Amino acid sequence: MSEPTEAAQPIEHRGNCHCGAFKFTFKAPELKQASACNCSICSRNGYLWVFPVSNEDYVVVKGDEDSTLKSYEFGKRSMTHKFCPTCGTSVMARMHNGQSVGINMRALLDADFALPVVTSNLALRDPPYQAPAPMDVGPVPEGSTTYQGHCHCGAVAYTLHSPHALVKTRECNCSICSRDGALWTYPNETDIVFRGLDALTEYTFATGSTYHGFCKICGVAIRERFTQPGRTDMALNVRTMTGVDLSTLALEKFDGKAKVPAYTV
Structure with a gap:
């Protein structure tokens, strides 16, 4: 026994x-x-x-x-x-x-x-999620691919007219990105149109060169805004994009945790 x-x-x-x-x-x-x-x-x-x-x-x-x-x-x-x-x-x-x-x-x-x-597959549980109406941003530039995205409550939304189709995303293991669970893509700032930025809260720490933006109503991470001289890109959280199948994208891992200064709280 x-x-x-x-x-x-x-x-x-x-x-x-x-x-x-x-x-x-x-x-x-x-x-x-x-x-x-x-x-x-x-x-x-x-x-x-x-x-x-x-x-x-x-x-x-x-x-x-x-x-x-x-x-x-x-x-x-x-x-x-x-x-x-x-x-x-x-x-x-x-x-x-x-x-x-x-x-x-x-x-x-x-x-x-x-x-x-x-x-768990709970996406179809009752009542189904009602996504906010997509933004109306006029004609799509020739040769571009359009992506719509929004936070959960819909207070913050954006449209990306990308000259290239999205094929990969980046996962960073730094102290803030790992907490946000974000998957990033880095388009040019001029290719993005936002709605509802008055509902976006920005947070920065350490060197103060990156501002992490999230919806102040539902808490979903939307973007990263960079202040380093010469940078023209912005990070968008691919998790917030409508109709994007994350399993089809190549995942690039970035070791942001190794950067100094080390995170302390």
Whole structure:
């Protein structure tokens, strides 16, 4: 007769939004996988979900879930998504049914992006997501490919008239890009037309040469604006583009984490 298997002991994990206004810990057994979802909000934020053992094992150590973080709901409003209104980090979600908590693994200090990811197909759940109307930007320049994009709530939208079809995207492992879950493309600034920039919050840190823009209503990362002399490009988050199949794009990995100064919070 085999010996009973000893229950896995919970491990304490620490996390925070990028600017450090909100910090938390939670206990869970060793993380063996993360959960993803192809729904309209999870796919835009690149969420990787992990879950505490219980609500009591999730502890806020700095800030307040309701006043430090901003809340966003949609559809049936069965879940409240929480993000930092200063830096845009999507930290967590609280499910109304039982008040259970889901943690965005991207906000963890010990996040392991090599973990296997199990994806749930919830994109067609009722009620279906109603995307905002596309922008009307007039005639398409000859020889260009047009891409429309927007945040989840639709307050910020853009049109890209690209001289080249999109064939690749870049994933950066730096402290802010990994939290945003963004996949970037770098068109010329003059090829992009925006709508609703008054709803865009910008956040910068370290050298102050890159401004990360996210929607102040739903928290979705939209763009990066660069201030280095001579740069004419802008980064757009491909996750926010309508009708783009990410699986068809080549993925370029960029080691932004190795750049100095090192991230501290």
